[in-house]
Amino acid sequence: MSIEIHAKKCIGCGKCAAVCPGSLIAMTKEKKAQIRRPERCWACVSCVKECPVQAIALFLGEDMGGLGGKMVVRREGTLLRWTVRLPDGSEKTVTVNSRDANKY
Numbered sequence: 001m002s003i004e005i006h007a008k009k010c011i012g013c014g015k016c017a018a019v020c021p022g023s024l025i026a027m028t029k030e031k032k033a034q035i036r037r038p039e040r041c042w043a044c045v046s047c048v049k050e051c052p053v054q055a056i057a058l059f060l061g062e063d064m065g066g067l068g069g070k071m072v073v074r075r076e077g078t079l080l081r082w083t084v085r086l087p088d089g090s091e092k093t094v095t096v097n098s099r100d101a102n103k104y
């Protein structure tokens, strides 16, 4: 698995690079985030959750939404809205309250 970084949306805050546990993301001279070793990404989604402008999407494997599917997240206060976008254009969103994270 790996991530996709949308360069036009990236505002260069560096948060994704700071949270990646594998130090896989670097900032370019133009202050854009870039994944250096995509084959080493283990899909922890830390960078996806941290990005304030939804510039990062996680590519989904065939078993998780179909080949070519992507997942993005939008944060609204304590709510995380996870959206899966499939290659056919369809979308499904699941909302999780981060306050409930330790309930289960």
Ligand code: SF4
Pocket: 002, 003, 019, 020, 021, 022, 023, 024, 025, 035, 040, 041, 042, 043, 044, 045, 046, 047, 048
């Ligand atoms: S999903 Fe996790 S391992 Fe992959 S680039 Fe983002 S922070 Fe790093």
Ligand code: SF4
Pocket: 005, 009, 010, 011, 012, 013, 014, 015, 016, 017, 032, 033, 050, 051, 052, 053, 054, 055, 056
């Ligand atoms: S967190 Fe998002 S906006 Fe910030 S550097 Fe990374 S991709 Fe760019």
